[in-house]
Every structure is written in C-alpha cells, then in structure tokens.
Amino acid sequence: MTRASFDFDTVIDRCKPFADSIKWNRYAIAPPPGILPLWVADMDFAAPPSVIEALQRRVGHGVFGYCQPWPSLIEAVQEHLIDEYGWAIEPEWLVWLPGLVTGLNIACRSVGQPGDTVFTATPVYPPFLSAPRLSQRRVATAPLTGQDGRWSWDTGTVEAALGSDTKLFLLCHPHNPVGRTWAEDELRAIANLAEKHDLIVCSDEIHCGLLLDTDRRHIPFATLGPEIARRSITLMAPSKTFNIPGLGAAFAVIPDAALRHSFLDAMQGIVPHVNIMGLTATEAAYRDSKDWHVALRGYLRNNRDRLEAAIAKMPGLIMDHVEATYLAWIDARELCRERGLRNPQRFFESAGVGLSDGADFGRDNSYEGFARLNFGCASATLEEALTRMRVALGY
Numbered sequence: 001m002t003r004a005s006f007d008f009d010t011v012i013d014r015c016k017p018f019a020d021s022i023k024w025n026r027y028a029i030a031p032p033p034g035i036l037p038l039w040v041a042d043m044d045f046a047a048p049p050s051v052i053e054a055l056q057r058r059v060g061h062g063v064f065g066y067c068q069p070w071p072s073l074i075e076a077v078q079e080h081l082i083d084e085y086g087w088a089i090e091p092e093w094l095v096w097l098p099g100l101v102t103g104l105n106i107a108c109r110s111v112g113q114p115g116d117t118v119f120t121a122t123p124v125y126p127p128f129l130s131a132p133r134l135s136q137r138r139v140a141t142a143p144l145t146g147q148d149g150r151w152s153w154d155t156g157t158v159e160a161a162l163g164s165d166t167k168l169f170l171l172c173h174p175h176n177p178v179g180r181t182w183a184e185d186e187l188r189a190i191a192n193l194a195e196k197h198d199l200i201v202c203s204d205e206i207h208c209g210l211l212l213d214t215d216r217r218h219i220p221f222a223t224l225g226p227e228i229a230r231r232s233i234t235l236m237a238p239s240k241t242f243n244i245p246g247l248g249a250a251f252a253v254i255p256d257a258a259l260r261h262s263f264l265d266a267m268q269g270i271v272p273h274v275n276i277m278g279l280t281a282t283e284a285a286y287r288d289s290k291d292w293h294v295a296l297r298g299y300l301r302n303n304r305d306r307l308e309a310a311i312a313k314m315p316g317l318i319m320d321h322v323e324a325t326y327l328a329w330i331d332a333r334e335l336c337r338e339r340g341l342r343n344p345q346r347f348f349e350s351a352g353v354g355l356s357d358g359a360d361f362g363r364d365n366s367y368e369g370f371a372r373l374n375f376g377c378a379s380a381t382l383e384e385a386l387t388r389m390r391v392a393l394g395y
Contacts, residue, residue: 043376112167179322209241249278351392
C-alpha cells in the first residue's frame with residue numbers, strides 16, 4: 001500500500017454499529033449538535049491496514065487457546081528498537097504486559113517496600129499519581145517549569161523532593177501532557193540523580209513513536225549507559241502509535257536480572273497473560289506498518305501546527321509547542337481570571353468541546369485552570385472543535 005493511500009481524513013462513526021468507545025460514550029447522550037470528545041488519549045483513526053489484515057488472518061484460524069510470545073514477534077520488537085532507537089536488547093529482558101498502567105503499578109510494587117516513597121514530576125498522566133498509593137507507597141512530586149514556551153526540569157527542586165525513603169523515580173518520556181521529548185542532557189541529569197540517590201527509574205515511553213518534530217529523535221532512558229540500564233524499567237507499547245489500545249498489549253524492558261525477577265514476582269497471580277490478538281497486532285505494527293507510521297506523524301504534525309496557530313489567536317489561552325504525542329496542554333488561567341471561571345474544561349464542554357480537566361494531572365488542584373486537548377482526529381473534527389472554541393470565546 002502506498003503512503004498516499006492512507007486515509008486519515010475520513011470521520012469514522014465510533015458510536016455505530018458498536019457502542020464500545022469510552023471516548024465517545026462519555027457524550028453519547030448529549031443533545032445535538034453534541035460534544036466533540038477530545039479528551040482521552042485514543043485516536044479516531046483506523047489501525048494500519050497491515051494490523052487489520054494480520055488480525056483477520058488470526059481470526060480465520062479459529063482457535064484461541066492460551067498463548068505465549070513467539071520468536072518472530074520477539075524479533076520484530078528487537079528489530080524495531082534497533083531501527084528506531086539504535087537499542088539492542090536481549091529477548092530475556094522482555095516482560096509482556098496487558099497495558100502500560102499495569103506496568104506502572106507493578107513497578108511501584110516491585111521496588112522498595114510498603115511505606116517507601118515514589119517520585120514523579122507534575123503535571124503528569126494521572127496513573128503516575130495513583131499507582132504509588134495503590135501500591136501502599138507515598139508519592140513525592142516536584143513541578144516541571146514552564147517558561148518561554150517550553151517545559152523543563154528544575155533539578156534542584158527535584159532533588160529537594162527526594163528523601164532517604166525514595167526508591168523509585170517515575171519518568172514520563174515523551175511527556176504526557178506537556179508534549180516534551182526529553183533531550184540527552186535532561187535525561188543525563190535525571191540519571192545522575194538516580195545514581196546519587198540509588199533510585200530505580202521506571203520510564204514510561206509509550207509515546208516514543210509519536211515524535212512530531214523532524215529534527216528530534218527519541219532517546220530511550222536505558223540507552224544512556226550500562227550502569228543506567230541496570231537501574232531502569234522501560235515501559236513501551238504499540239498502542240498509542242498504532243491506535244490499538246483496546247487490544248491490550250505492552251511490554252517492559254528490564255536489563256537487570258534481579259530487578260526483572262522482582263518485577264515478575266510482583267505480577268504473580270494478579271497480571272494476566274497478554275491476549276493473542278494484542279500480540280498479533282504488535283508484530284504486524286512493528287514489522288509491517290512503517291509507511292503508515294510515517295504518514296500518521298505527518299498528519300498529526302499538520303494538526304498540531306493548525307492547532308498551535310489557532311490557539312495563539314485565542315484570548316486567554318496559551319499552548320506551548322508539542323514536540324511529541326498528539327496531546328496539547330493548554331494554559332487557560334488568564335481566561336479563568338478574566339471571566340471568573342474555575343474550570344476551563346467545563347467552559348469548553350458547555351460549548352461542545354470535551355477536553356481533559358487539567359486538575360487531574362497534579363495534586364491538590366495545582367493545575368486547575370489547565371486543560372488537555374487530543375488532536376489525534378480527522379482534520380475536519382479538529383476544525384469544528386476550533387470553531388466552537390472561537391464562538392465560546394466570542395471572536
């Protein structure tokens with residue numbers, strides 16, 4: 001299939017004939033013209049044709065017994081990591097998971113002891129804040145700094161938040177929701193802190209296939225050196241990049257044998273095997289969907305550029321440049337101050353645009369006044385959402 005034949009413009013009805021979309025069901029009963037759901041990180045595009053074809057072949061076999069990863073699947077993952085990131089991994093480093101959130105929770109359970117502290121930086125994807133609590137750990141946070149249109153780390157503030165009982169550092173890379181892909185010097189600063197304070201770093205790299213800036217390259221945290229690799233748990237999945245999150249397939253890369261065994265022990269009895277459809281889709285995504293992947297990033301790049309230009313003209317809103325992901329982090333605090341609003345998510349929802357509430361990405365409502373917008377949709381859907389936002393703002 002040629003790259004030009006990939007269709008991202010067609011608006012697919014995700015309510016009919018199936019009614020299984022969490023994203024679209026949130027507003028299924030909204031009166032006409034309805035509310036456009038641009039919240040959860042779930043794109044509206046069909047999966048790559050090669051993935052659909054592989055799933056159809058597997059369904060045609062007709063037998064769906066217990067399964068395990070097979071050699072060509074493992075080779076596809078290894079080849080993908082070499083081709084994309086220059087990262088050579090051993091097959092035994094792989095631990096298969098039914099999702100990245102599972103991985104975050106298992107990492108919290110497998111490092112340290114109940115009562116220990118887990119660190120992460122905010123704003124951040126909400127499970128980074130809930131996983132420690134669900135694992136009988138405490139959570140310590142430090143804010144990322146947003147200035148001059150770019151979010152970054154304040155390593156002094158981060159180090160001040162680390163205590164003697166801090167055992168695990170949860171890193172979001174690329175970052176959800178601020179859209180940064182951390183550069184090598186930023187990653188090395190985190191690695192230095194990890195070595196100094198004897199921390200394990202669990203790096204969630206689920207959005208690593210969604211770099212939109214053509215001059216940037218994703219650097220897996222574990223590739224910084226052998227010593228860093230030994231204190232790393234890297235979480236990856238094809239789910240975001242190839243839009244197959246409902247198939248539930250992910251994996252952890254854990255080079256250190258002792259850490260890997262601890263992680264596996266924490267999984268026992270509570271984490272199911274990955275299902276056959278998720279594994280089938282993973283191989284097809286990594287092995288046979290490269291052209292689709294390139295075309296997708298080009299489409300998302302155009303959506304991002306259109307969104308950035310539009311938000312720049314909207315009074316009271318600030319959107320920093322999105323280097324990676326299909327998620328925009330919008331600062332609406334000025335709008336809230338000018339209009340006496342407390343929650344911009346509800347303001348735009350009332351105008352027919354469903355965003356994620358920024359308060360969910362921090363502690364103690366520290367990001368009240370922010371909202372996250374998912375631009376992984378047809379350009380016509382995005383343009384309609386922008387039109388509704390303009391009307392709501394009165395310009």
